[in-house]
């Protein structure tokens with residue numbers, strides 16, 4: 001017998017009828033890709049270690065990379081975490097449902113399969129109405145990483161999930177395009193210092209405004225966040241980032257590349273395939289992964305990307321792109 005798992009016929013579910021089917025599959029210990037406001041997640045019943053283990057197989061993800069657990073109600077915090085500091089409640093009240101993951105000490109009964117053997121757990125209450133309905137109807141909490149094969153681009157549509165995981169998961173619930181488009185901010189509340197471990201849609205400044213204390217952002221924390229590897233979120237084609245000035249110099253002679261840019265003069269200096277991104281941060285973030293997927297599917301040797309603004313509000317975009325470009 002082959003060591004590869006046999007292909008599963010992945011069901012494509014539509015709301016509202018697909019909700020009941022998604023709940024039934026999750027309760028039966030199967031994997032269902034679900035829409036969230038950030039990116040699609042690959043969900044399993046977080047209280048069922050055998051179900052959670054299937055996530056690692058389907059993604060090809062190392063077992064020590066912990067998963068975020070998604071709650072349907074704030075009252076579930078106590079079932080998954082312990083020693084919950086007042087700062088956690090402040091942030092949950094301010095930003096949930098929404099793209100913020102709180103890192104807390106895990107409750108004793110939480111399986112090590114979920115936390116990759118760590119004593120901490122990432123928890124978030126997502127804002128997508130379909131996922132909230134699944135969580136509230138089932139009473140489950142679901143462990144869900146982004147629904148992409150390990151190291152690849154995170155999907156922001158059902159079609160992108162299928163492109164990576166068709167035949168490896170029981171079902172996918174189509175919730176249309178994700179509104180936010182980049183993964184949640186991860187904030188670590190387990191230490192003396194409150195730290196942002198992954199930049200995201202909620203900025204350090206927004207966290208500080210609610211907490212009233214400074215929040216730090218460590219530069220390198222691959223141990224603290226095992227999934228936080230340098231090469232990640234990668235399209236299939238080589239991706240290179242250039243400043244606007246470099247592009248204006250090089251593009252007139254360029255050939256056989258796919259250009260992704262947000263400046264008019266950059267777009268105007270290339271005659272080949274050009275995909276436009278918004279100069280406005282929220283719209284840029286929403287379209288980024290979709291545009292990279294699109295670039296991957298077009299004919300062209302490599303992708304050239306105009307460097308986005310180097311400003312604090314763009315920290316999440318710049319974090320993902322640094323990994324996407326890493327050779």
Ligand code: TXA
Pocket residue numbers: 036038039040041042065066067068099101103115118120121122126144145146147182183184185186224225226227228
């Ligand atoms: O927006 C999001 O957060 C999406 C949607 C589906 O909710 N989820 C997501 O999950 O991005 P994932 O697994 O692709 O990325 C989660 C990151 C990983 O780098 C993981 O190592 C880190 O969070 N993480 C999760 N739990 C952790 C823990 N207990 N300690 C340290 N890092 C943790």
Ligand code: MG
Pocket residue numbers: 145146154
């Ligand atoms: Mg991911």
